[in-house]
Amino acid sequence: MAHPSTFPAEQWLAQWRGTPGLLNLADTYACPISIDDLTSLSTEKDDGPLITSSKLGYGSTNGSSELRQSVAKLASGQGTQLTEDDVVITQGAISANFLVLYALLGPTDHAICVYPVYTQLYSVPETFGAQISFWRLKEENGYVPDVQDLEHLFRRNTKMIILNNPSNPTGAVIPEAVLRDIVEIAKARGIIVFSDEVYRPLFHEPDSAPPPITTFGYERTLATGSMSKSLSLPGIRIGWVASPDRALIAACSRRRDYTTICVSQVDDQIATYALSPAVQPALLRRNIDLARRNRRLVEDFVAAHENRCRWVRPGGGTMAFIQFRGAEGGQPVDDAAFCADLVNKCKVLLIPGSHSFGCGEDFAGYVRLAYVCDTAVVQEALARLGKYLEAHPWDQTRVMADKKNSAVAEDDLKKRNTGSINTATNHTDSRGFTRPQHSTSGAEPSEPDSARGVTTATNHTNDSGVTSPGEDMSKKRAEKSGNSSL
Numbered sequence: 188m189a190h191p192s193t194f195p196a197e198q199w200l201a202q203w204r205g206t207p208g209l210l211n212l213a214d215t216y217a218c219p220i221s222i223d224d225l226t227s228l229s230t231e232k233d234d235g236p237l238i239t240s241s242k243l244g245y246g247s248t249n250g251s252s253e254l255r256q257s258v259a260k261l262a263s264g265q266g267t268q269l270t271e272d273d274v275v276i277t278q279g280a281i282s283a284n285f286l287v288l289y290a291l292l293g294p295t296d297h298a299i300c301v302y303p304v305y306t307q308l309y310s311v312p313e314t315f316g317a318q319i320s321f322w323r324l325k326e327e328n329g330y331v332p333d334v335q336d337l338e339h340l341f342r343r344n345t346k347m348i349i350l351n352n353p354s355n356p357t358g359a360v361i362p363e364a365v366l367r368d369i370v371e372i373a374k375a376r377g378i379i380v381f382s383d384e385v386y387r388p389l390f391h392e393p394d395s396a397p398p399p400i401t402t403f404g405y406e407r408t409l410a411t412g413s414m415s416k417s418l419s420l421p422g423i424r425i426g427w428v429a430s431p432d433r434a435l436i437a438a439c440s441r442r443r444d445y446t447t448i449c450v451s452q453v454d455d456q457i458a459t460y461a462l463s464p465a466v467q468p469a470l471l472r473r474n475i476d477l478a479r480r481n482r483r484l485v486e487d488f489v490a491a492h493e494n495r496c497r498w499v500r501p502g503g504g505t506m507a508f509i510q511f512r513g514a515e516g517g518q519p520v521d522d523a524a525f526c527a528d529l530v531n532k533c534k535v536l537l538i539p540g541s542h543s544f545g546c547g548e549d550f551a552g553y554v555r556l557a558y559v560c561d562t563a564v565v566q567e568a569l570a571r572l573g574k575y576l577e578a579h580p581w582d583q584t585r586v587m588a589d590k591k592n593s594a595v596a597e598d599d600l601k602k603r604n605t606g607s608i609n610t611a612t613n614h615t616d617s618r619g620f621t622r623p624q625h626s627t628s629g630a631e632p633s634e635p636d637s638a639r640g641v642t643t644a645t646n647h648t649n650d651s652g653v654t655s656p657g658e659d660m661s662k663k664r665a666e667k668s669g670n671s672s673l
């Protein structure tokens with residue numbers, strides 16, 4: 188088996204998560220909730236989620252019947268009714284995704300995956316020897332997949348189309364009409380459509396929200412989801428796979444037996460309670476309101492700094508993909524160096540785009556900013572980011588420009604934040620600057636320029652940050668991996 192790829196966003200987060208005083212706009216769950224909070228949201232007078240008298244045996248293999256029924260409802264609609272037998276409970280969506288990709292893709296298979304996307308969705312199949320073509324999402328198209336591009340990406344052995352809706356990292360939503368087109372195309376070829384829907388049902392405009400992929404009347408569809416994002420419970424590690432196709436669910440279940448006897452019974456109880464009719468509507472209302480309120484803050488920020496940044500306003504999920512540019516020349520910043528500097532000087536944590544989602548070469552200057560956390564945190568982080576931009580033009584090679592300006596910025600920030608900023612800690616180095624591997628050769632990729640403090644932005648992207656459509660991307664990746672058949 189090939190070596191597993193690295194997971195740059197996770198590595199980046201792991202460096203700083205837990206740093207005292209950090210304003211974290213990197214983690215993508217809606218503001219987490221406690222068991223007490225959850226209980227207080229309930230419209231019924233009850234004792235909360237835990238049945239403290241229940242014996243903590245293994246419990247049902249695929250997850251409790253009650254929990255699977257609730258998940259089946261989430262994956263139903265438009266005349267498609269899923270049942271508990273169409274659902275497998277997993278440890279978070281990360282396990283659900285792994286299971287789907289492990290069970291259904293192998294060395295003889297090809298899959299088409301939207302890009303940029305949560306790295307796991309293409310790196311895991313590559314690890315198992317499958318070939319991947321990127322379906323490039325274009326900024327000028329609002330990061331909605333262009334169905335015309337899809338036609339060029341099919342191969343004789345294409346087995347799966349991989350979507351993520353709403354998207355990590357862009358926050359874009361694939362509308363119902365586009366999903367319908369994708370399903371029709373897939374159906375005509377008998378191809379599986381797998382959609383990671385972990386950010387459902389957090390849509391800013393719930394009335395125009397697309398239905399789950401499992402409800403389009405095509406059996407060969409799978410959706411994954413979890414309690415982590417829109418339901419504010421990332422700490423209970425509950426996720427799922429749902430599909431109207433029993434054979435696909437059985438394939439996932441068979442593979443699951445090797446890693447999971449059952450999920451935690453305590454987690455299962457909490458998830459069941461949170462999804463109950465007495466709690467779920469209030470929890471979702473809380474998070475959609477929070478998302479809409481905080482998106483306005485980010486929108487105001489982008490408008491106030493339009494000479495330095497731009498975005499496609501997200502329609503769902505918990506994050507935005509924003510490009511930052513230099514003050515004079517307008518070149519994209521070196522996003523990894525920019526984000527590292529921001530942590531060190533302002534204690535604001537973001538995720539660098541080209542580093543974490545662009546294979547070290549696409550999406551130069553972009554950062555992922557997660558905003559469905561505490562509103563006060565978003566406000567303070569954006570205030571610090573604004574100050575930072577004023578003090579850092581980011582025009583020349585960043586090292587020189589940055590050194591000159593950092594003293595001014597630090598003074599300003601110290602005054603603003605009553606000395607709470609720790610400026611003397613980390614340096615930008617190669618920690619976390621590893622690129623994902625796209626070959627199955629197991630060879631380690633070389634360190635990207637960003638790790639050496641060199642701005643690479645202008646070499647790879649045009650002014651709009653857009654490079655090439657999907658097919659070119661896979662060619663580019665094939666060249667890198669030395670596999671020209673890709």
Ligand SMILES: Cc1ncc(COP(=O)(O)O)c(C=O)c1O
Nearest residue numbers: 279280281305355385413415426
């Ligand atoms: C698109 C996507 N899928 C899956 C996951 C995994 O989430 P969890 O395992 O917490 O449910 C994440 C986490 O960030 C994600 O962004």
